Each structure stands twice: as C-alpha cells, then as structure tokens.
Amino acid sequence: MDGEKRGINREDYKNYLRKTGVWDTLNEFLVKLYETNDKPDDAKSFLAQFIHGDKIPAKETQDLRDELAALQQQVAELNVRCETAEAAYRKQEGIEDEPEESEEPVENPEAEPEEVAQ
Secondary structure (H helix, E strand, C coil), X not given: CHHHHHHHHHHXXXXXXXXXXXXXXXXXXXXXXXXXXXXXXXXXHHHHHHHXXXXXXXXXXXXXXXXXXHXXXXXXXXXXXXXXXXXXXXXXXXXXXXXXXXXXXXXXXXXXXXXXXX
C-alpha cells in the first residue's frame, strides 16, 4: 500500500510540475546545458541565470534601494541648506520675498454675505 501511495503521489507531483511549467523549464535548462560547448563550473549559477535571465539579484536590489533612500535624504538636506542660503542672501541684499500670487482674491470672513436677487 505504501508503494501505491508513493506512486500516486509521484504521479500527482509530476502532473503538478507539468501544469505549472516547471517540468518544461527544467527540460529546457537541461537541453541548454547539454548543448553548451563550454560547460559552466557552477551549474547552479548557470541555472539561476537561465531562470532569472538578467534580473538583478535580491541582495543587489536591496542595496540599490538603500542607496536610493540615502541619496534622497541627502537631496532633502541639500534643499534645506539651499533655501537657508537663499534666505540669508536675500536678507543681506535687502531683497524682499515676492508674495505668491493667489488664484482667487481673499474675501473678508467678517463681511456680510451678499443677498441673491430673486
């Protein structure tokens, strides 16, 4: 019975591998490895390259994300320094900040609302 159970499980497993495409991918890899004239010293790396293609490894991706975060922080700090330096320059030269133009005129909140003619 144990042998029958393992046989069924193996068959189910093979069907699973075929259904998900793993079987074909492994076969393609083995054929490519067989047809390669210069066999790689590290077949695992060759397999990883075959499966992942030119994707960047997860470790390198995380390193790049960390570097990006550090550079974004540095840019933010430099922007603050730039704004501070500009403000100091304007103050030293007596240049007033230009008021920002608003799209709508500011209404007096204490004013009475206008009556609508009927």
